[in-house]
Amino acid sequence: MTADIAENRAEVQSRTLTAVLNARVGQVYGPGTGIDGLVRLSGGASRETWSFDALLPDGRRLPLILKRDPLDEIDPGDADVNLGIDRWTEGRLMQLAREAGVPAPEVPFFLDADDRTSAGFVSQRLEGEALGRRIVREDEFTQARAKLAFQCGEAAARFHAILLDKLPPLRNLPVAAALDYNQGVIDAFGQPHAGFEYAFRWLRERLELAGDRLTLCHGDYRNGNLLVDHAGLAGVLDWELGHLGNPISDLGWICIRAWRYGYYDNPVGGFGAVEDLLDGYEAGGGGRVSLETLRFWEVFGCMRWGVICMTLAFAHLEGRERSVEKVSIGRRAVEGEYDLLQLVD
Known part of the structure; x- marks a missing residue:
């Protein structure tokens, strides 16, 4: 019975969203435009992601993605809820990044919240592979991997260069305050974690x-x-944690072991070398970054990932959200401690 109710609710939501999008694409692309192939994709609890095509009167199809706030109640302890931005801000950051020369999806329009939908934005659905394990392993990306670290550095330099007065209001957490925040999260769990404390x-x-x-x-x-x-970096996705901060934190984050998918000898995302990342960053106008500074932010990123893992684990253990996915990710906190001890030794 419960499954039937959930299925019926999902059908109603899909029909309602279809009507909303049909009306909106008609406004944006002209009368006679409709949508086809609306399907919800897997994603985080703090947002919904839908794929669909806009059908233009001349027969062309525009592949699009909708990201909107969830209609259902979400866990207030979710890290994305506490640290994330709203959908309008996320879409605007993607627009600004694209204007700055970053390969980011085009964002043609937004949805305002009303009695039929939550707020969201629609972006271009780009072609390419986003699964990290496939990117580091598959032969079809061999040529792409050779240039990908450089391209990632170059793209980061470009979005880091966006003028502050162009940005929408964003959260600003200086590094000392960020350390206090993360240590407070760890301390609240009441468990000894020597690796994190040393970090x-x-x-x-x-x-x-x-x-x-x-x-x-x-x-x-x-x-x-x-x-x-096949040509390398085709798009920078998922801007929902955009904020004001130290730019090298982004470079340190892409280097932590958790994102290498087993290819630990390639420090940048499992596909590239640090030297290529920093060369790309300099070529993109970001200046030269020292290895010492990058190491600081890699340690910071590894600590941050461990705190995220702990948060997910306790969301399950405390009964706020029973989730096999969360508790399985949460178990990786010990990997983070090990990685930290290797980095700071």
Whole structure:
């Protein structure tokens, strides 16, 4: 009975959304435009992702993606809820990144929240591969991998260069405050984690390495949020953790072991070398980054990932959200501790 109710509810939501999108594409692309192939994709609990095509009167199809806020209640302890941005801001960041020369999807229109839909934005559905394991392993991406780290550095430099006065309002958490926040999260669990405690101390003793630049940061710049084709980087996706911060945090994040998918000898996302990443960043106008500074932010990123794993685990253990996925990711917190001890040793 419960399954039937959930299925009927999903059908009603799909029909309602179809009507909303049919009306909206008619406004954007002209009378006679409709949609086809609307299907919900898997994604995080803090947003819904839908794929569909806009059918133009001349017969052309425009492949599109809708990201909108969920209609259902979400877990207030979800990291994406606490640290994320709204859908309008996310879509606007993608527009600004594209204008800056970053391979980001075009965002042609937004949805306003009303009695039929939550707020969201529609973006171009690009061709390419986003699964990190396939990107690092498949032979079809061999040529792409050879240039991908450089391209990632170059793209990061471009979105880091977007002028602050062009950006929508964003959360700003300086590095010292970010350390306090993450240590507070760990302490609240009431469990001893020597690896994390040592990392907090190591980072606090080296805060001068962080630097004081303040730019737009992607917030989740890694293998898994990149779209790759045979030519290399085809798109930078998933901007929902965009914020103001130190730009090198993005470069450190893409280098942590968790995003290498077993290819640990390739420090950048499992596909490239640090030297190529930094060369690309310099070529894109971001300046030369020292290895010491990058290492600081890699340690910070590894600590941050461990805290995220712990948060997901306790969402399950405390009964806020029973989820095999969350608890399985949560178990990886010990990997983060091991990685931290290797980095700071």
